[in-house]
Amino acid sequence: MASFRSFVDLLSPSQAVPGLPAKKYTLQRDIRMNPIKEFAAFEGKVYAATTRRVYLSAAKKALKIVGKTPENCGSYQELLASLRENLAQKTLPKALRIGPLLSFLDSKIPKKPEDIPDYGPIRAWVIDQIEKETKATRKALHFIRRDLAMLACLCVAPEKGSPRRWPKGALTIARKGGGFEVKLWDKPVDTPGLALALLYWHTWRERLDRPEQSRLHRKGWAYSDLLFPNSKGEVLGRQAIHDALSRLSVQGEGGVRLTPELIRQAFLQLKA
Numbered sequence: 001m002a003s004f005r006s007f008v009d010l011l012s013p014s015q016a017v018p019g020l021p022a023k024k025y026t027l028q029r030d031i032r033m034n035p036i037k038e039f040a041a042f043e044g045k046v047y048a049a050t051t052r053r054v055y056l057s058a059a060k061k062a063l064k065i066v067g068k069t070p071e072n073c074g075s076y077q078e079l080l081a082s083l084r085e086n087l088a089q090k091t092l093p094k095a096l097r098i099g100p101l102l103s104f105l106d107s108k109i110p111k112k113p114e115d116i117p118d119y120g121p122i123r124a125w126v127i128d129q130i131e132k133e134t135k136a137t138r139k140a141l142h143f144i145r146r147d148l149a150m151l152a153c154l155c156v157a158p159e160k161g162s163p164r165r166w167p168k169g170a171l172t173i174a175r176k177g178g179g180f181e182v183k184l185w186d187k188p189v190d191t192p193g194l195a196l197a198l199l200y201w202h203t204w205r206e207r208l209d210r211p212e213q214s215r216l217h218r219k220g221w222a223y224s225d226l227l228f229p230n231s232k233g234e235v236l237g238r239q240a241i242h243d244a245l246s247r248l249s250v251q252g253e254g255g256v257r258l259t260p261e262l263i264r265q266a267f268l269q270l271k272a
Contacts, residue, residue: 035079036060036070039104051162059101065092080105099261119266126155126263129248131193134200142204147244149201150228151263152194154241156184158264164236166227173202 040056063073066086073079083102086092134148153163153171160166172183181188182195182202189195205227224233228240241260248258 033073033076034070035073035076035101035105036063038108039101042104055097055100058097062086062092062096062098062101076105076108080109103261103265119269122258122262122266123155123270126151126248126258126266127191127193130155130197133247134193134197140200144247145197145201145204146228147240147247148197150241150244151248152189152197153184153227154260154263155194155267156189156191156198157187158267160185162241162260164228164238164240168205168225168227170227171198171202171205173199 036056036059039059040052060070062083063070066082068074068079068082074082080102083092083098083105087098092098130148130151133144149171150163153160153166157163160170170185172186174181174183180199182198183189184198189198226233226235228236230236245258245260245263
């Protein structure tokens with residue numbers, strides 16, 4: 001009898017058992033979702049280890065506050081609705097960084113074509129502004145070039161996470177014909193305005209490798225292996241990309257208030 005019951009338990013809900021009353025059976029395997037494990041795996045592809053720990057800790061704390069556990073939190077849609085409701089009611093601390101968790105949960109919910117946002121105008125506006133600011137002056141200060149190049153990186157390779165931690169070798173320039181070929185993470189940058197912003201920044205970074213130039217700048221900066229180091233040659237602070245975005249005016253197309261995450265989502269849509 002025990003073996004027969006085990007057989008029945010493994011049947012899918014649509015299968016019927018001759019001689020038994022009509023009844024639906026479910027798999028005995030653990031098929032419940034665990035959003036924390038899935039979120040950790042998802043974020044691991046995008047963010048650095050320290051950033052992942054911050055977001056993962058925030059996700060666990062948020063679930064605890066709303067009275068959920070990873071093993072018992074309902075569907076993606078139910079959990080997302082619960083978190084958004086608690087945010088609206090200010091039950092969750094404003095400083096709790098659960099934006100990436102909300103984006104992850106939203107990405108797991110099947111959407112109708114008409115529900116998918118059109119990021120085209122945002123992409124067009126950001127590219128146009130980066131190109132306009134890049135061409136505004138040929139003698140811009142280095143931190144202006146840096147900020148525009150960081151934004152260009154966010155557009156070209158949004159799946160790589162924050163450019164703040166990228167190695168210098170992620171950006172390469174090679175002569176091609178009568179011009180230059182700009183590559184980011186070994187992929188050509190085809191958008192002229194973004195390529196120009198990256199070319200200008202690469203030129204400045206290359207100058208720092210010359211002995212006479214390193215004496216003019218802080219040595220920690222000059223010999224850093226990072227693409228966008230701070231003055232000590234270390235990783236820029238989290239606020240750096242937000243400050244860079246302010247150069248474009250954070251009020252985007254159609255009155256939308258732009259954030260680095262919104263730009264990343266807009267360009268990720270092209271890679272979906």
